[in-house]
Amino acid sequence: MNDPVELETLPMSESESEHILERGMPMPPEIEVMENPLAMDAAAELPIAKRFRDEVKARYAHLGVLQRPGLAVLCGLITLFMLAEMLFLTPMITLTLNKLCEGMLDGSISADATSSTGANEGTCDMSKVQVTLSYITSVKMVLNGLVSMVVAGKLGKLSDRIGRIKVFAYMGFITLVSNIVSAFSVSSYIGTHIHFIIFSGVIASLSGGSFALIANINSYITDIIEPKERSTSMSTVTSIMQGVAGLSPLLGSFLIKMYDGNDMVSVYLALFFITVFTIVCTFFIKETRHPEAMEISEETHRKRLDSIASSHSIRLQNTAPTALNSVKNKLHLLLTHALEVLSPIKELWLPRSADGTLTARYNVLALVVVDGFIVFASIAMMPALILFTTYEYGWKSVEIGYFITLSGVTNALVLAVVNKYVTALLSRFSPRISHSVDHVDISIIRIAVVFLATSIAVLVFNPKPLRSIVIFALLRSVSAIAGPTLQSAIVKYFGTNTGEVFGGVALYHTIGMLFCPTIMLKVYGSTVSTRPELFLFMPLGTCVLALLGTFFLRVVYVAPGRPRKESESGYNSSGSKRGSNASSNEDIVNLRAEQSSTAPAPGSESVPVLSQGTSTATAIVT
Numbered sequence: 001m002n003d004p005v006e007l008e009t010l011p012m013s014e015s016e017s018e019h020i021l022e023r024g025m026p027m028p029p030e031i032e033v034m035e036n037p038l039a040m041d042a043a044a045e046l047p048i049a050k051r052f053r054d055e056v057k058a059r060y061a062h063l064g065v066l067q068r069p070g071l072a073v074l075c076g077l078i079t080l081f082m083l084a085e086m087l088f089l090t091p092m093i094t095l096t097l098n099k100l101c102e103g104m105l106d107g108s109i110s111a112d113a114t115s116s117t118g119a120n121e122g123t124c125d126m127s128k129v130q131v132t133l134s135y136i137t138s139v140k141m142v143l144n145g146l147v148s149m150v151v152a153g154k155l156g157k158l159s160d161r162i163g164r165i166k167v168f169a170y171m172g173f174i175t176l177v178s179n180i181v182s183a184f185s186v187s188s189y190i191g192t193h194i195h196f197i198i199f200s201g202v203i204a205s206l207s208g209g210s211f212a213l214i215a216n217i218n219s220y221i222t223d224i225i226e227p228k229e230r231s232t233s234m235s236t237v238t239s240i241m242q243g244v245a246g247l248s249p250l251l252g253s254f255l256i257k258m259y260d261g262n263d264m265v266s267v268y269l270a271l272f273f274i275t276v277f278t279i280v281c282t283f284f285i286k287e288t289r290h291p292e293a294m295e296i297s298e299e300t301h302r303k304r305l306d307s308i309a310s311s312h313s314i315r316l317q318n319t320a321p322t323a324l325n326s327v328k329n330k331l332h333l334l335l336t337h338a339l340e341v342l343s344p345i346k347e348l349w350l351p352r353s354a355d356g357t358l359t360a361r362y363n364v365l366a367l368v369v370v371d372g373f374i375v376f377a378s379i380a381m382m383p384a385l386i387l388f389t390t391y392e393y394g395w396k397s398v399e400i401g402y403f404i405t406l407s408g409v410t411n412a413l414v415l416a417v418v419n420k421y422v423t424a425l426l427s428r429f430s431p432r433i434s435h436s437v438d439h440v441d442i443s444i445i446r447i448a449v450v451f452l453a454t455s456i457a458v459l460v461f462n463p464k465p466l467r468s469i470v471i472f473a474l475l476r477s478v479s480a481i482a483g484p485t486l487q488s489a490i491v492k493y494f495g496t497n498t499g500e501v502f503g504g505v506a507l508y509h510t511i512g513m514l515f516c517p518t519i520m521l522k523v524y525g526s527t528v529s530t531r532p533e534l535f536l537f538m539p540l541g542t543c544v545l546a547l548l549g550t551f552f553l554r555v556v557y558v559a560p561g562r563p564r565k566e567s568e569s570g571y572n573s574s575g576s577k578r579g580s581n582a583s584s585n586e587d588i589v590n591l592r593a594e595q596s597s598t599a600p601a602p603g604s605e606s607v608p609v610l611s612q613g614t615s616t617a618t619a620i621v622t
Helices: 014-023 047-059 071-106 126-162 164-185 194-207 209-224 227-258 264-283 291-317 323-346 359-380 382-392 397-427 439-461 466-491 498-527 532-552 581-587
Strands: 556-563 605-609 615-621
Touching: 047 209, 071 126, 071 164, 071 194, 071 209, 071 227, 071 264, 126 164, 126 194, 126 209, 126 291, 126 323, 126 498, 164 194, 164 209, 164 264, 194 209, 209 227, 209 466, 209 498, 227 264, 227 397, 227 466, 291 323, 323 498, 359 382, 359 439, 359 466, 359 498, 359 532, 382 397, 382 498, 382 532, 397 439, 397 466, 439 466, 439 532, 466 498, 498 532
Parallel strands: none
Antiparallel strands: 556 615, 605 615
16 A cells, blocks of 8 residues: 555635635534544535525525536436437438438539439439548537537536526527528528538537536536435436436437428427527526635636736736737637637646645545546547448448447436445445545446456457447446546545536546547548558556556545644634745645544554644545
C-alpha cells in the first residue's frame, strides 16, 4: 500500500469563500468521532452546499410530486426529450436517402448517378447515394464535434449562473429549431441541397450534444439529491434514457407502418414532444439551483471577465502604440478568449490543499482518465462496430435497429435494477463516503470494466457466430453502471459549482469523441479485408488500462484526531480571515461529518488533517 498522505480540504471557489464571510455564516462544525465504520455517514461536504440543497427542498416541499423538483419530474422531462430525439432520428435516414435520390434524378447532384438504360431507367444508383450520404454524415460528425466542443463546457458554467431548467429549455429550443430545419431540408418544398442538409444537422450541436445533456442532468441531481444517493439516482435517470432510446425506434417503425410508410408521421410526433418539453421547461418546471449559488457563480464569472480585461489593458500600456503591436494585442485577446473554451477542463485540476497534499487531485485525475478509457471502449467503438456487423453478419437497417433496441433495453434494466441492488449489497460491507471515492465506487467501476472487457473479448476471439454479438450486447450492458458511479465520485471533490465540473467532463468527452471514433474507423478500414475484428483490440486494451487505473484511487476515511495550533487555521482567534485570497479557497471550509466517524481500517494509518477551529481530525487513507 502506498504511504498515507494528509487529507486535503474540499476545494472552494474564491466567490464561495467570500460569500460565507459576507453573510456572516457560522464556521463549519468540528469532525465528530465515528465509532462504527459500517454505520458511518461521512458527509464531509461543504456546509454551504448542504444548506443550499436543504433550502431548495424545503421551498418546494408543499408541492405535489409532479411539480416538486425531484427524480419523477426529471425522468418525465428526459422521456420527452429522448422520444423527440429518437423518433426524429430513425425516419430522417430514409428521408435523406430519398431526397438524395431525388436530387440525382433531377440532376441537382450528379447526372451520372442515375441509370438511364433498360428496366432501370429513371432509378437511382444506391451505391452512389450511399457514398453521398457517407460524405454528409462524416462532415456533420466533424462539424458537430467542433461546435459541441465549444458549447458543452460553456453550458456547464451557464447552468451554474442561470439555473439548470433554463439550460434544459435552451437545449429544447435549439433541438426544436434544428429538427424543423432538418425536416424542411429533406421535404418536397425545397430542392436537394447537400450543404443545406449538412447545415441543418449541425444546428443541433449548438445544444452541446448528448454529453452536455447528461452533464446538466447530473447537475440537477446534485442540487437536490443527498450525496450517498446520487449514484443510484444518476443510474435511474440514465436507465430511462437508455430504455426510451431503445424502444423509440420500434414505436417509430410501428407508426410509419400504420400510416402506409409515411415517415413524416414520426417526424411530426417528434416535433410535438420537443415542443412540449421546451414549453414545460420554460413555464412550469421549478428551478433546483439555489439563488445564492447562482449569485456566487455570476460573481465568479464577472471576476474572470474583469481579470481578462485587466490583463489586456496592462498589455496595451506596456507596448508601443504601433500598428504591429495593435494586431498582436488583438490576436492575444482573441487567443485568450479562444482558450476559455477549454477552461472547464481546468476545473478538474484541483489545487493543493491548505496542508499541501494532493490526494484529491490525484483521485479526480484517476477517475477522469478511467472514465475516458471506458467511454472509448464502450461508445467510441460503436460506429466501427456497426460497420463490422454489416460486413460480418450482413446486417441491414432492420437488424441494426433490433441491436440498438436490445442494447438500450438491457442497459436500462441493468441501470434500474442491477445497479441498485449491487450498490446496496456492497454498502453492507463497506461504508459510503461523501467526501472521497469509496470502496463501493471502486468495486462497481471494476465490475463494469471486467464485464466490458469480457464482452469485447467474446467478439475478438470468436467473431463469426451470430450469438457472439448477442452475448456482447448482454455483457456490455453491465458496464453501463460505471458512468453514473464515476460522475457521482468525481463531484464529491467539489463545492457548489457542479455545473462547471460536469461541463468540464462533458467537454473532455466531446474532445475524445471528436477523434476516437475516427481513429477506430481508420483502423477498421485498414484491416477489414484481412481481419475485420482486429480493431476491437483497441477498446480491449483500454479496458485493461481502465482496470489498472482504479488501483491508483485512494479511499480516505475520517477519524478522531489531535488538537491543532491556531497558526494552522485560515482564521485568527477573533474569527477574522487572514492570508491571501488564494489560500482562502482551501482554508475557509474544511471537512465535517454529519453524525459519526470510522475507526481505522485494518492496515490503515492515521495522518493529520487540518480542520476549522481549535481541534482537528485524522484521515485514514487506504
